[in-house]
Amino acid sequence: MEDSNTIIASNPSDHNEHIPTDNEQEYDSDELNNASGSGIAQKKKRRLTSNVWGHFEMLPLAKDGKQRCKCKKCGATYLSDSKNGTGNLRRHLQNCKKRSSQDIGQLILQSNSSASMSVVENKFDNQEFRSLFTACIIMHDLPFQCVEWAGLRSLLRYLRPDLHIVSRNTARQDCKKMFVKEKVQIQSLLSSCKGRVSLTSDLWTSINTDGFICLTAHFIDKNWRLQKKVINFGFMPPPHDGLALFEKLQLFLNEWKLDSKLFSITLDNASANTVSVDFLRNHLNLKHGLLCNGEFFHMRCCAHIVNLIVQEGLKEIDSCVLKVRESIKYVKGSQLRKQKFLDCVRQSFLESTKGLRQDVPTRWNSTFVMLDSAIYFRRAFMHLELGDSNYKCCPSASEWEKCVNICKFLAPFYEITCLFSGSKYPTANLYFPCVSTAYASLKNEMSSDLEYIRRMTVGMLAKFEKYWKDFSVLLAIAVILDPRYKFNFVEWCYKKLYTGTYIIELDKVKEKLESLFANYSRPIEDTSTSETQTSQSSQKTPSTTQSTTMIKSQFLQDYDTFEVEVTMPRNRKSELEVYLDETKLDRNSELDILQYWKLNQYRFPQVSSMARDVLCIPISTVASESAFSNSGRVLDQYRSALKHDIVEALVCTKDWLYSEQDAKDTELDAVTDDIMGFSWYLGYIADGIGPLAVWDSGSVGLVVLVLVLDRWCWWTHGLLDSWLVACYHSAVVGLLSFCYLAFETLSLD
Numbered sequence: 001m002e003d004s005n006t007i008i009a010s011n012p013s014d015h016n017e018h019i020p021t022d023n024e025q026e027y028d029s030d031e032l033n034n035a036s037g038s039g040i041a042q043k044k045k046r047r048l049t050s051n052v053w054g055h056f057e058m059l060p061l062a063k064d065g066k067q068r069c070k071c072k073k074c075g076a077t078y079l080s081d082s083k084n085g086t087g088n089l090r091r092h093l094q095n096c097k098k099r100s101s102q103d104i105g106q107l108i109l110q111s112n113s114s115a116s117m118s119v120v121e122n123k124f125d126n127q128e129f130r131s132l133f134t135a136c137i138i139m140h141d142l143p144f145q146c147v148e149w150a151g152l153r154s155l156l157r158y159l160r161p162d163l164h165i166v167s168r169n170t171a172r173q174d175c176k177k178m179f180v181k182e183k184v185q186i187q188s189l190l191s192s193c194k195g196r197v198s199l200t201s202d203l204w205t206s207i208n209t210d211g212f213i214c215l216t217a218h219f220i221d222k223n224w225r226l227q228k229k230v231i232n233f234g235f236m237p238p239p240h241d242g243l244a245l246f247e248k249l250q251l252f253l254n255e256w257k258l259d260s261k262l263f264s265i266t267l268d269n270a271s272a273n274t275v276s277v278d279f280l281r282n283h284l285n286l287k288h289g290l291l292c293n294g295e296f297f298h299m300r301c302c303a304h305i306v307n308l309i310v311q312e313g314l315k316e317i318d319s320c321v322l323k324v325r326e327s328i329k330y331v332k333g334s335q336l337r338k339q340k341f342l343d344c345v346r347q348s349f350l351e352s353t354k355g356l357r358q359d360v361p362t363r364w365n366s367t368f369v370m371l372d373s374a375i376y377f378r379r380a381f382m383h384l385e386l387g388d389s390n391y392k393c394c395p396s397a398s399e400w401e402k403c404v405n406i407c408k409f410l411a412p413f414y415e416i417t418c419l420f421s422g423s424k425y426p427t428a429n430l431y432f433p434c435v436s437t438a439y440a441s442l443k444n445e446m447s448s449d450l451e452y453i454r455r456m457t458v459g460m461l462a463k464f465e466k467y468w469k470d471f472s473v474l475l476a477i478a479v480i481l482d483p484r485y486k487f488n489f490v491e492w493c494y495k496k497l498y499t500g501t502y503i504i505e506l507d508k509v510k511e512k513l514e515s516l517f518a519n520y521s522r523p524i525e526d527t528s529t530s531e532t533q534t535s536q537s538s539q540k541t542p543s544t545t546q547s548t549t550m551i552k553s554q555f556l557q558d559y560d561t562f563e564v565e566v567t568m569p570r571n572r573k574s575e576l577e578v579y580l581d582e583t584k585l586d587r588n589s590e591l592d593i594l595q596y597w598k599l600n601q602y603r604f605p606q607v608s609s610m611a612r613d614v615l616c617i618p619i620s621t622v623a624s625e626s627a628f629s630n631s632g633r634v635l636d637q638y639r640s641a642l643k644h645d646i647v648e649a650l651v652c653t654k655d656w657l658y659s660e661q662d663a664k665d666t667e668l669d670a671v672t673d674d675i676m677g678f679s680w681y682l683g684y685i686a687d688g689i690g691p692l693a694v695w696d697s698g699s700v701g702l703v704v705l706v707l708v709l710d711r712w713c714w715w716t717h718g719l720l721d722s723w724l725v726a727c728y729h730s731a732v733v734g735l736l737s738f739c740y741l742a743f744e745t746l747s748l749d
Contacts, residue, residue: 052089073098126164134174138654143639144168172646179649182656186229193219195612196263202624203240208640211236214624215252220616224598230655231256235644242275249280260289263613266299268621291519296474303420303620309463310364310413313456320402324374326393327381328358344383365417368410371403409453412438420620427593427615428478436493476509481611482593484585517576520606575606
């Protein structure tokens with residue numbers, strides 16, 4: 001094989017470079033003297049000094065008089081005259097597939113800036129490899145025993161024979177070292193945070209009955225980015241009462257030095273959590289660590305509250321939900337039933353890509369998804385009831401209609417649950433519009449024409465108002481800090497929600513807002529000025545010290561306050577009032593509220609500081625609960641014997657390093673069960689309809705007529721008796737089957 005892309009210009013550096021090799025060809029002086037003594041003028045042969053010649057073998061001159069060489073590994077031939085240079089040979093060495101990777105001791109050929117050949121050693125950092133392998137164990141929840149897997153060791157040894165592979169104990173220690181290293185960075189991030197920190201906490205029990213408590217910090221960093229970090233995942237021994245929880249939380253806060261930087265803590269509705277929060281609030285108030293004496297400190301998990309509210313309403317319609325659930329279980333029971341149901345879906349001409357899902361009774365949003373999917377396939381269920389005598393739990397037409405109305409009624413609560421249940425939660429300003437919409441929907445349904453909807457509403461509304469007062473004010477303050485809504489939106493909502501007493505409720509919001517803002521509008525003492533004054537006062541004479549005592553008397557301090565009130569303009573507005581008086585932004589505009597306050601933090605330094613703390617408040621404990629879904633993979637049945645400090649290192653380090661890559665919201669697809677895959681059914685229909693292309697016009701017309709009759713049958717099923725519907729549908733199925741069998745017979749002939 002000859003390379004046509006040869007380099008014509010020679011490379012002078014190749015002639016000046018001399019690197020001795022075993023295969024380098026030398027020409028002695030006797031040969032040259034014999035050539036000159038014969039009287040024949042012969043050209044002096046060149047010395048082959050480039051190191052590429054060690055990989056090529058010179059060939060005899062060809063008939064065309066051109067000198068060629070051959071690769072010793074693959075046999076490829078190239079022109080080797082001096083005018084061709086060695087660039088083509090160098091490129092071949094880099095791409096030669098038969099060249100051994102160990103022939104020159106794991107060296108690679110590289111071309112430097114001067115276009116000359118250089119041999120550079122491939123650097124390998126064993127410490128960097130250990131760090132990457134440790135990160136791999138943490139990221140993919142691998143067991144420490146993976147370093148001793150024979151297959152993995154063989155693979156790594158093939159890539160690098162001299163690789164030192166650590167033991168499982170060393171891998172465990174490497175994970176702990178990485179945890180300590182990353183913990184220092186998280187502590188630095190928290191200390192550099194200019195605002196306050198909000199917390200969420202939850203408890204979890206592993207498969208070996210060990211209790212764990214997770215503490216998650218939520219804050220906005222100095223670059224105005226919303227951060228969520230699992231700062232503790234510790235062992236929680238029994239008892240799990242309020243006092244024990246308080247002592248554990250206090251220990252965590254002291255460890256991270258967050259006593260004076262807390263704004264709120266979000267917990268579920270367990271009674272032990274309420275007791276622990278009361279203890280913690282009193283403890284922090286003694287240190288003056290909370291704003292407004294901890295009035296906004298305790299937040300209840302709104303996701304749990306919405307679940308309680310809807311479960312209260314679902315009690316009134318248990319019969320409908322139970323029949324739908326049992327119907328899906330029946331279809332799921334065997335492959336034959338699935339096949340029958342697929343035939344019913346096909347004969348009902350329904351799209352099968354929607355899927356049919358079975359719910360988890362403890363999660364009402366999965367029940368909503370189940371009802372929504374079952375309603376779409378209700379005609380298939382009714383058809384299955386006609387053709388399967390064993391199917392006894394099909395809802396009646398009135399019960400299907402009840403399910404439709406219930407889904408419409410529960411749709412706002414489903415949207416709220418999806419918003420609350422995301423581990424990638426939004427800022428707190430988005431909650432009030434959704435919650436107020438659901439509250440208004442409940443009040444409107446009190447006058448519904450459907451009696452079962454009114455019964456549902458009574459129980460749900462009582463449960464809603466029980467918890468509404470606990471979080472409505474803080475959610476209202478959060479939406480006021482959104483420049484698209486401000487105070488006017490809260491006022492409008494309260495007019496709709498509180499017909500006669502909305503002014504009283506609105507005054508409460510205004511009072512809480514002003515009291516919270518007062519904590520941010522207080523002037524900050526200049527420590528440098530106070531230090532200067534202290535140093536000057538220490539050098540004064542006793543008489544001067546006595547006059548200083550008079551200056552600091554309470555009587556004269558009252559005069560200073562009076563002077564400030566007199567000199568201050570009467571009509572001066574506070575920073576909060578200036579913000580509220582500005583024109584609102586368009587409500588439908590897409591706004592990054594954190595970016596907005598980042599740009600306006602110098603115009604409204606006090607309001608922006610308040611917004612930094614309020615907007616990061618978590619409204620649910622899902623962020624902490626999501627850590628337990630990961631810990632379930634860490635503490636599986638094979639690794640449940642891990643020590644508690646190792647568990648904390650694995651869970652926290654994974655959250656710190658890979659939270660943005662791995663944190664996905666808990667999709668209902670992972671909770672609900674799609675009872676069958678319908679993708680193959682589309683091909684089944686295509687195979688059945690495909691032969692229609694070769695039918696004659698009469699056959700096609702017959703099929704079209706049958707389809708029209710079938711559609712008319714279903715559209716009028718509410719006006720006909722059930723036996724007439726069954727007769728029509730049986731006739732349709734029979735005609736379709738007859739047409740298909742007739743075509744199959746004709747095609748075989």
